[in-house]
Amino acid sequence: MKSYLEMTKEERSAEFESIKAQFEHLKTLKLSLDMSRGKPGADDLDLSNEMLKMPNETTGFVGEDGVDTRNYGLLDGIKEAKRLFAEILEMPEETIIAGGNSSLTMMFDTIAQGMIKGLGDKPWIFDEKRKFLCPAPGYDRHFAITEYFGFELITIPVDENGPDMDMVEEYVKDSSVKGIWCVPKYSNPNGTTYSDEVVRRFANLKPAAKDFHIMWDNAYVVHDLKDDGDKLLNLYDECLKAGSEDMPIFFASTSKVTLPGAGIACMAGSPKTLAMIKERMKFQVIGPDKVNQLRHTAFLPDLKAVKEQMRKHAEIIRPKFEAVLNEFDATLNGLDIAKWTKPNGGYFISLNVMEGCAKRVGELCKELGLVLTKVGATYPYGKDPHNSNIRIAPTYPSAEDINTAAKVLSVAVRYAALEKLI
Amino acid sequence: MKSYLEMTKEERSAEFESIKAQFEHLKTLKLSLDMSRGKPGADDLDLSNEMLKMPNETTGFVGEDGVDTRNYGLLDGIKEAKRLFAEILEMPEETIIAGGNSSLTMMFDTIAQGMIKGLGDKPWIFDEKRKFLCPAPGYDRHFAITEYFGFELITIPVDENGPDMDMVEEYVKDSSVKGIWCVPKYSNPNGTTYSDEVVRRFANLKPAAKDFHIMWDNAYVVHDLKDDGDKLLNLYDECLKAGSEDMPIFFASTSKVTLPGAGIACMAGSPKTLAMIKERMKFQVIGPDKVNQLRHTAFLPDLKAVKEQMRKHAEIIRPKFEAVLNEFDATLNGLDIAKWTKPNGGYFISLNVMEGCAKRVGELCKELGLVLTKVGATYPYGKDPHNSNIRIAPTYPSAEDINTAAKVLSVAVRYAALEKLI
Numbered sequence: 001m002k003s004y005l006e007m008t009k010e011e012r013s014a015e016f017e018s019i020k021a022q023f024e025h026l027k028t029l030k031l032s033l034d035m036s037r038g039k040p041g042a043d044d045l046d047l048s049n050e051m052l053k054m055p056n057e058t059t060g061f062v063g064e065d066g067v068d069t070r071n072y073g074l075l076d077g078i079k080e081a082k083r084l085f086a087e088i089l090e091m092p093e094e095t096i097i098a099g100g101n102s103s104l105t106m107m108f109d110t111i112a113q114g115m116i117k118g119l120g121d122k123p124w125i126f127d128e129k130r131k132f133l134c135p136a137p138g139y140d141r142h143f144a145i146t147e148y149f150g151f152e153l154i155t156i157p158v159d160e161n162g163p164d165m166d167m168v169e170e171y172v173k174d175s176s177v178k179g180i181w182c183v184p185k186y187s188n189p190n191g192t193t194y195s196d197e198v199v200r201r202f203a204n205l206k207p208a209a210k211d212f213h214i215m216w217d218n219a220y221v222v223h224d225l226k227d228d229g230d231k232l233l234n235l236y237d238e239c240l241k242a243g244s245e246d247m248p249i250f251f252a253s254t255s256k257v258t259l260p261g262a263g264i265a266c267m268a269g270s271p272k273t274l275a276m277i278k279e280r281m282k283f284q285v286i287g288p289d290k291v292n293q294l295r296h297t298a299f300l301p302d303l304k305a306v307k308e309q310m311r312k313h314a315e316i317i318r319p320k321f322e323a324v325l326n327e328f329d330a331t332l333n334g335l336d337i338a339k340w341t342k343p344n345g346g347y348f349i350s351l352n353v354m355e356g357c358a359k360r361v362g363e364l365c366k367e368l369g370l371v372l373t374k375v376g377a378t379y380p381y382g383k384d385p386h387n388s389n390i391r392i393a394p395t396y397p398s399a400e401d402i403n404t405a406a407k408v409l410s411v412a413v414r415y416a417a418l419e420k421l422i
Numbered sequence: 423m424k425s426y427l428e429m430t431k432e433e434r435s436a437e438f439e440s441i442k443a444q445f446e447h448l449k450t451l452k453l454s455l456d457m458s459r460g461k462p463g464a465d466d467l468d469l470s471n472e473m474l475k476m477p478n479e480t481t482g483f484v485g486e487d488g489v490d491t492r493n494y495g496l497l498d499g500i501k502e503a504k505r506l507f508a509e510i511l512e513m514p515e516e517t518i519i520a521g522g523n524s525s526l527t528m529m530f531d532t533i534a535q536g537m538i539k540g541l542g543d544k545p546w547i548f549d550e551k552r553k554f555l556c557p558a559p560g561y562d563r564h565f566a567i568t569e570y571f572g573f574e575l576i577t578i579p580v581d582e583n584g585p586d587m588d589m590v591e592e593y594v595k596d597s598s599v600k601g602i603w604c605v606p607k608y609s610n611p612n613g614t615t616y617s618d619e620v621v622r623r624f625a626n627l628k629p630a631a632k633d634f635h636i637m638w639d640n641a642y643v644v645h646d647l648k649d650d651g652d653k654l655l656n657l658y659d660e661c662l663k664a665g666s667e668d669m670p671i672f673f674a675s676t677s678k679v680t681l682p683g684a685g686i687a688c689m690a691g692s693p694k695t696l697a698m699i700k701e702r703m704k705f706q707v708i709g710p711d712k713v714n715q716l717r718h719t720a721f722l723p724d725l726k727a728v729k730e731q732m733r734k735h736a737e738i739i740r741p742k743f744e745a746v747l748n749e750f751d752a753t754l755n756g757l758d759i760a761k762w763t764k765p766n767g768g769y770f771i772s773l774n775v776m777e778g779c780a781k782r783v784g785e786l787c788k789e790l791g792l793v794l795t796k797v798g799a800t801y802p803y804g805k806d807p808h809n810s811n812i813r814i815a816p817t818y819p820s821a822e823d824i825n826t827a828a829k830v831l832s833v834a835v836r837y838a839a840l841e842k843l844i
Contacts, residue, residue, distance in 0.1 A: 291684035
């Protein structure tokens with residue numbers, strides 16, 4: 001296809017008329033489609049229905065700890081759940097705390113603890129200035145936690161290898177920089193996986209703040225779309241080599257393995273880190289929902305079972321990703337108005353439209369009945385400096401709807417670009 | 423029986439020899455009994471086994487909100503759960519937030535919010551002095567939360583009507599007093615229910631601190647041991663009359679209705695209070711475990727079902743309370759060395775032994791293989807000024823073990839008293 005940039009005025013006008021016609025046609029369909037959040041579809045959820053039949057009188061309610069999961073106790077979760085997460089994160093079992101249904105809550109509570117009690121130094125709330133590094137585009141809910149707690153958010157650009165480590169290494173020389181948010185595998189929204197070099201440079205960071213922490217949210221650790229998924233170097237191992245094992249705090253969950261509304265989450269870290277976290281937790285809770293942990297481990301006893309479950313998810317999700325990517329390839333390639341990622345896993349496609357056009361694309365999609373993630377959300381303070389990035393979550397629409405959703409997106413991207421060029 | 427206080431020296435010595443013999447006999451039994459926490463027994467837990475079969479493909483996973491409970495969403499819980507808690511607390515549905523498995527976590531998070539963000543005024547962490555009122559004997563985990571956050575804990579004596587309201591009214595004139603912990607019905611550990619007058623005086627408090635809150639933990643709201651249970655006046659209604667509805671924050675859970683390890687919890691308050699709480703929650707979590715909420719409401723759709731469930735619990739628990747009370751009546755009555763409560767509901771018997779003897783009773787019980795709540799725990803800082811109060815949790819031992827446990831207690835109480843008197 002001919003680049004929009006190279007078209008003559010007349011060619012552009014003609015193209016715009018054609019796109020407008022497609023736009024008007026799509027409008028008549030009165031669509032109601034949602035690509036706003038990384039939500040699994042109903043087919044994905046059904047993959048865990050068998051899990052909801054456990055535990056029961058036949059399987060029993062007492063876990064390996066010898067504790068009846070239905071009763072109080074076990075602050076850091078049941079042994080089976082800790083072992084499962086240890087396998088998933090490739091970390092020792094004793095580094096794991098298995099928790100409730102939300103890893104986001106574990107992250108929020110960790111930062112809250114840093115504010116009130118400190119995470120290895122004075123409480124952050126008494127610091128006049130506190131800063132947090134935010135690789136962007138990234139996950140809006142991460143950024144929002146640190147914004148809520150009054151951190152200055154510093155945008156770190158990312159490329160296909162991960163965050164710009166030159167910048168990270170420079171910024172951590174400032175002792176008011178207290179941490180960095182990372183989604184190291186199938187990054188939200190880029191879908192990229194940090195390179196070995198980036199992971200090693202993380203392990204070898206020498207931050208000025210002794211309570212600097214890497215918030216390593218391994219949300220998509222087992223979320224391959226293809227058999228030959230990305231490989232992420234093990235940060236904990238690298239930190240042990242570098243003697244920096246107290247620096248990272250790891251998070252994961254089964255939200256997109258089993259059920260987002262009723263999964264189990266974990267955090268992990270060095271013995272020193274875990275002791276610090278449990279010192280708060282023992283005042284906050286008697287124990288997590290251990291029945292739900294046992295329900296999970298009865299259904300997914302080991303990493304092999306998890307991988308099999310993820311293979312089934314991939315069969316459902318991969319065609320949805322392909323529908324969007326095929327539409328983009330067919331209709332946007334060569335126009336010089338958009339770039340997009342083709343991830344091997346995770347939950348998102350990151351689309352960069354012509355600079356200054358992202359918000360307009362969001363409006364146009366809305367007009368056609370397709371809700372996108374709030375444009376700009378992938379940047380600190382919800383402000384994309386280039387007004388260009390759109391996070392696409394292809395998983396929630398049904399297999400039938402996804403082609404239409406992709407068409408809507410493509411038409412809106414071309415519409416906005418032509419509007420700007422004309 | 424003859425009062426130990428009125429016995430002659432010889433009579434006491436003879437009695438002590440007899441008690442020592444009983445003590446030595448009990449020791450040979452090598453018991454292993456636990457009355458340390460308010461934990462239900464296995465029989466109680468089994469009452470909810472049917473619940474664990476729901477929801478399923480037959481019942482469906484979509485709640486009245488039209489949301490698939492298995493997926494993300496619904497920050498403040500599903501409609502069915504809010505309605506159930508509204509019925510239980512006798513408060514409007516729109517005052518309810520239905521949450522995860524721990525009301526303790528909701529309380530901790532509320533106080534944490536007060537520390538960092540404030541609860542209607544400046545963040546408490548910047549106050550040089552902050553104080554919290556602690557009716558005692560009371561619940562150790564309440565006191566511990568405010569101790570963790572650096573509050574000065576002020577002991578408020580309680581009698582059969584509830585906290586000493588003269589003292590409460592006096593203390594709240596101090597603007598550094600930020601709140602009070604209350605278990606208003608079948609109080610932990612006394613088992614008493616606040617009188618109507620006490621509830622009205624709470625509603626009409628005029629605290630100097632505009633961010634003073636009553637932490638109204640209605641943990642035992644439906645936990646009657648007998649058909650004619652205690653009646654607690656509705657604090658929210660009284661506050662509405664007094665124009666003080668922003669002052670109380672209500673808590674409850676199904677921990678001792680269904681399963682302590684896997685129940686659902688709620689908090690409740692005025693529109694202003696809920697807005698303030700949700701302003702934090704929206705950064706902390708996407709939604710609670712909604713499948714577990716639906717599981718609960720499928721099993722217990724309304725207050726009638728809850729009351730029927732509690733009647734079944736009472737059939738299991740009441741004989742355990744009676745076993746302890748009968749043993750005390752038979753062996754301690756008239757000795758002038760102990761007093762105990764005879765609650766109509768809740769989870770505890772509060773035993774006051776001879777001043778200065780409670781710790782010794784704890785040691786003696788331990789020697790016989792019976793673990794009690796850490797003696798002193800029912801007071802702020804874990805320090806009972808009279809070293810007299812012991813919280814007895816009769817629910818966890820089996821029906822077979824409870825008689826032995828009661829004997830151990832009685833022997834230990836008499837042993838410690840005689841030791842002191844001789």
